[in-house]
Amino acid sequence: MLKRGPAKKVTIYINEDAQHHAQSLHDAIMTFLLNRGVAGATSTRAYAGFGSAHMLHTPKIEVLSQHLPLRIEFVETPERVEEVLPALYEMISDGLIEVQDTFVVKAARHSPKPQPKLPHQKKRGPAKLLRVFLGEADRWHGEPLYDAIVKKLRMLEIAGATVYRGILGYGAKGHEHRRTFFHPTRDLPVMISVIDSPDKIRDAAEAIEEMLDDGLIVISDVEMVRLLRAAAPTEDSHAAGNPS
Amino acid sequence: MQPAIPAKLLRIHISANDRWQGRPLYEAIVARCRELKIAGATVFRGLEGYGETATLHKHHLARPEDPILIVVVDHAEAIGRLMAEIEPMIDTGLLAVSPVEMIRVQKRAEGNAPAAR
Numbered sequence: 607m608l609k610r611g612p613a614k615k616v617t618i619y620i621n622e623d624a625q626h627h628a629q630s631l632h633d634a635i636m637t638f639l640l641n642r643g644v645a646g647a648t649s650t651r652a653y654a655g656f657g658s659a660h661m662l663h664t665p666k667i668e669v670l671s672q673h674l675p676l677r678i679e680f681v682e683t684p685e686r687v688e689e690v691l692p693a694l695y696e697m698i699s700d701g702l703i704e705v706q707d708t709f710v711v712k713a714a715r716h717s718p719k720p721q722p723k724l725p726h727q728k729k730r731g732p733a734k735l736l737r738v739f740l741g742e743a744d745r746w747h748g749e750p751l752y753d754a755i756v757k758k759l760r761m762l763e764i765a766g767a768t769v770y771r772g773i774l775g776y777g778a779k780g781h782e783h784r785r786t787f788f789h790p791t792r793d794l795p796v797m798i799s800v801i802d803s804p805d806k807i808r809d810a811a812e813a814i815e816e817m818l819d820d821g822l823i824v825i826s827d828v829e830m831v832r833l834l835r836a837a838a839p840t841e842d843s844h845a846a847g848n849p850s
Numbered sequence: 851m852q853p854a855i856p857a858k859l860l861r862i863h864i865s866a867n868d869r870w871q872g873r874p875l876y877e878a879i880v881a882r883c884r885e886l887k888i889a890g891a892t893v894f895r896g897l898e899g900y901g902e903t904a905t906l907h908k909h910h911l912a913r914p915e916d917p918i919l920i921v922v923v924d925h926a927e928a929i930g931r932l933m934a935e936i937e938p939m940i941d942t943g944l945l946a947v948s949p950v951e952m953i954r955v956q957k958r959a960e961g962n963a964p965a966a967r
Binding site for chain 2: 737
């Protein structure tokens with residue numbers, strides 16, 4: 607399965623009616639990619655287009671509605687792309703192959719069958735604990751800042767984060783955060799605590815500092831005992847990211 | 851990114867029904883922090899806990915007895931000053947200090963009026 611990180615995107619433009627050994631070229635390419643274990647491929651039918659012959663193919667005029675273009679796209683690791691490209695080069699006699707550098711942000715897979723429960727795994731070792739102090743009313747592009755930070759941390763694949771709401775406090779803004787019966791406020795103090803490996807926490811601190819207007823970030827050393835189900839999908843990508 | 855500066859994090863564990871001169875102890879401690887110009891303090895209310903007296907602190911409607919945690923972060927010298935001040939205020943409770951790296955973010959305050967600390 608594809609992992610987060612740099613990858614290549616291949617786009618192939620062919621004619622709808624192109625043939626390859628008595629079979630449609632489109633089918634041949636798709637079965638070839640499937641058999642070679644490419645992570646995924648999508649082919650789309652175009653509405654209109656023109657190619658090297660400079661003839662506009664459009665469904666508006668019946669005589670021109672043949673030879674409509676098809677586009678096949680797939681994203682794979684650079685090695686895998688190198689592997690399949692020579693064969694694709696041979697197959698396509700009329701069309702275009704293009705390769706782009708890309709970055710996979712998320713490659714998630716929802717398995718239809720419930721996964722069997724895996725045995726518990728214990729991870730023990732030194733880690734960092736990061737605490738962020740902010741206000742409940744702080745906002746970031748229209749959404750609550752604590753929400754935005756937690757979402758961002760998830761995207762950075764940080765192991766976990768917990769948001770706490772305080773009942774009283776003061777800090778960077780100088781005003782007191784509190785709620786009384788006569789003065790209901792939505793600006794109580796909020797603390798987010800995050801625990802992960804030191805390099806992950808460094809990434810997290812950098813990202814949070816960018817988003818925070820007024821507040822405090824505190825990092826301390828902790829001893830972590832992490833209990834998890836072995837071989838969870840996120841763990842695979844962690845292992846890939848940290849060669850240690 | 852700003853450089854992280856070494857600081858201390860102080861945690862004070864008390865009970866919600868602890869009192870100091872008629873007002874809740876946690877309020878008194880936060881007020882004392884402000885007097886001492888400590889950078890900030892945050893009070894959290896726990897769900898359940900136990901401590902010195904080994905009785906379970908739980909929420910009762912009439913007599914809230916929830917565990918209270920106060921977190922204070924500042925330079926080592928300020929934390930030392932604060933601890934000396936609040937130790938006499940606490941009857942039973944716990945103070946825990948740990949070394950931390952601190953990054954203060956104050957983008958908005960730079961342009962506006964100086965912060966109140």
